[in-house]
Amino acid sequence: MNSFRLLHSIKRYSMSAHVWQGPGTHDKRSPCPALNALANHGYLPHSGENITKSQLARGLQEGLNASSLLANFLAYGGFNLLGKLLDKTINLDDLNQHNKCEHDASLTRKDFYFGDNHTVNPELVDLLLKQNIDRKIKEEPLSKLHWIRLNNSKEVNPTLLYKFKQKFLSAGESSLLLNFIGANTDLEIEIEKLEVFLKHERFPEGWRKPNKVVGIWPIISSLFSFLKRYDQLEKEQKK
Template sequence: MSTHEWQAPGPHDKRSPCPALNALANHGYLPRSGENITPSQLIKALKEGLNSSSFVAYYLTYSSLHLLGKLCAKTINLDDLNQHNKVEHDCSLTRKDFYFGDNHTIDPELVDLLLEQNIDGKINYEALSKLHWIRLNNLKESNPTLIYKNPQKFASAGEVALLLNFIGGNTNNEIDIEKLEVFLKSERFPEGWRKPDKVVGIWSLISILRSTLKKYDQLEKEQNEQRNAN
């Protein structure tokens, strides 16, 4: 096996609610066991596997450790990220909410719903925003413990920015649905994909994050106008 060939996790390997971190482990950029990962290993994996800038890699690593209460920890396991409402949050696009019993395993039905939002066979921030709005409205009815405030809204938009920059970085921040399905369902880098040619820096992330938050607000406004009209 080559150093970064994909390998499915074993029954005792640890994985997180984040498909990108899981893919980095499945491809050997992180320890394949998902255990005893140092901050420096996380930073190196983000840079080598996804062409993250040093600043973004440091920020993602240490902000996550802070949220987990592990800022001084020497190592973490990927399943440490399963703690509810720390890094993981309600209204995920690919995982069920904590209330339903499993907030970290990929839900193929949610991925299929995501792929259905495609625009001409591609997923962009508008498609992901639409799915987010569908999910949020559904969960308001079905999850009595739903936590969705500004931090969760910001985190959700941030994840859109990360996905489109890291996986769609070479395709104008859009992702073909066939490649996205492989990435999300198998947590592997799809055939023909390569990490972004251009280093992913903070400003490219902020650009999509802002566009996504603006789209969220637009969808909310349209929904409120429709309710008032009825």
């Protein structure tokens, strides 16, 4: 009987281990909705504290089906951008540091100049959702909103820093979003599901992690596609 109860408890735990639970008062979170969602679902420590490179890579693999190469590239790359490559651990709120991983003209966060660069801004999410094509978000709506946000920041943010690094990071984030959250739907995301993911940092009902392992080369290809579209939008604006 004891063995039966133990097996039942293990089974029940395995089924509920990744049920969404929002952050508590003292839990750490970042400007990245994907990392926050992984913590909220238990793929990363729910506290958001003392996360090792291997924990971060494993969370990306288990929660988003990233390949080992991509997961480790993102984990080690993130530590490196934060200047913590030699550190054993980071906290998610370490990513709040301005112009390291975080940057101005974010799709879902206000610029650092306005005081809170890490909490999701529902109005910005709504602005993104309004760019939808047939109630779906794909490359064009994401590129369009990036351009809207950048132009707005140029007008209202006197401390805006936007060079190739920030442009590259922005394109990379949009690429990761489509390739992870839109992997099973031809790199398109229904606006209802995207709203849940971005506003509540939870994996929406009916969504499944990618059926196929997400490798590094599709991410790079998509990233450069975004950069090309950014350049096209810039040329169109100058006409």
